[in-house]
Amino acid sequence: MTPAAGQGVTVVGAGLAGSLLAILLARRGLRVSVYERRADPRRADADSGRSINLALAARGIRGLQLAGVLDRVMPLAIPMRGRMVHEHDGSTELQVYGVRPGEVIYSVSRAALNRVLIEAAAELPGVELHFGQLCLGLAHERAGFELRDEATGRIHHSPAQPGIATDGAGSAVRDALLAREIAIVREEPLDHDYKELTIPPVDGRPALEVNALHIWPRGGFMLIALPNLDHTFTATLFLAREGANSFAQLGTPAAVEEFFRREFPSARALMPDLTREFFEHPQGSLGTVYTRGWHLDGEVLLLGDAAHAIVPFHGQGMNCAFEDCAELVRLMDEHHGWAGLFEAFEHERRPNTDAIAQMALENYREMREAVLDPEYRRKKKEAEEREKRDPNVIPRYSAVMFHPEIPYAAALRNR
């Protein structure tokens, strides 16, 4: 039976993918029960410390449009026309992203975007949102999830109906599928971590060009900064955990100060709270999660980071998760029953999510190293010229960021 109006579905996780998915499923007439471990972000202070802003591109925009929420999101979004490369000597160069008007990406606050999606989901009659509910895994001997109410400690179960797990990179549901030998999981941690810092306004004005993604590439590591609506920038340092030029060496304020003055003097001058923030803000880890076996019959499906977390260097994790949501809903028109739908979803998506995982890893080298290389710049200019002359020639970066009609796996074949 094709998933039909009035049927119930459980979604675990009301992060970026879960909240968008709830809207899309409810708009198809399904009854959606969402369980999220955090407190309701409409009431409590939003989580801080993990990627404060994100780059939104065409695939994500397409998902938001399909859900009818794009007009609520765009006022939160700041266009970024290209990467502004900051050389060691303080000189800058804007490397534009797209060759056509409108080929820009957008900086958007994770918390604000998530809140808008949750508000939009809550307005739909078919959506029930349950916050403060930690999913512990699959219910034993029956369909549904085992949950713990974080306020009371009470253990309970979600209804026995198909469930979609969007509980992120550390997915408890993925662990449960692994324990039952349904999923095969390979986690590849990156040996570089990240830390987020702030570049405040200067005299009430943004300290850097607003419509750009700023990069201070330094070969083995880099600092980037994305603009926020309040005229601040969120800067992120990506650096090895151990060894020469690593987080391990930045154990004292003096070491941090010396490192930033040496490597990023122009950025250092814009970060008055550098050393305080450096020791107060968490050091985040990164990695790729490859999973085979995203579903258990028609009972459970993994989607978004829960199925395929990637490193952030192509700015595509959320975009890909939104594309997952749109594709799942599209496949509903073609597939009979949840089991067939879930199977078709993995079959169609996995080659594409494997492709973006690879491109995201490759883009780290490009961002921290290749953008400095005159030969790379020459080739990029040539590719831009070719693309302007012949609209059928679409370089990989453009294919990923601006052409959602080109699957990731096909984009990977472009150079």
Ligand SMILES: Cc1cc2nc3c(=O)[nH]c(=O)nc-3n(C[C@H](O)[C@H](O)[C@H](O)COP(=O)(O)OP(=O)(O)OC[C@H]3O[C@@H](n4cnc5c(N)ncnc54)[C@H](O)[C@@H]3O)c2cc1C
């Ligand atoms: C530093 C960094 C920068 C990034 N930059 C970009 C970018 O520029 N562009 C981009 O597209 N992507 C970016 N990403 C990736 C992006 O953040 C993720 O791909 C995206 O958040 C995935 O959405 P999701 O809904 O699958 O997971 P999440 O957004 O992580 O949501 C998971 C949700 O599930 C909840 N949850 C977790 N466990 C449980 C449980 N056991 N029970 C109940 N609820 C649970 C969580 O509280 C959360 O609300 C970045 C990631 C990082 C780390």
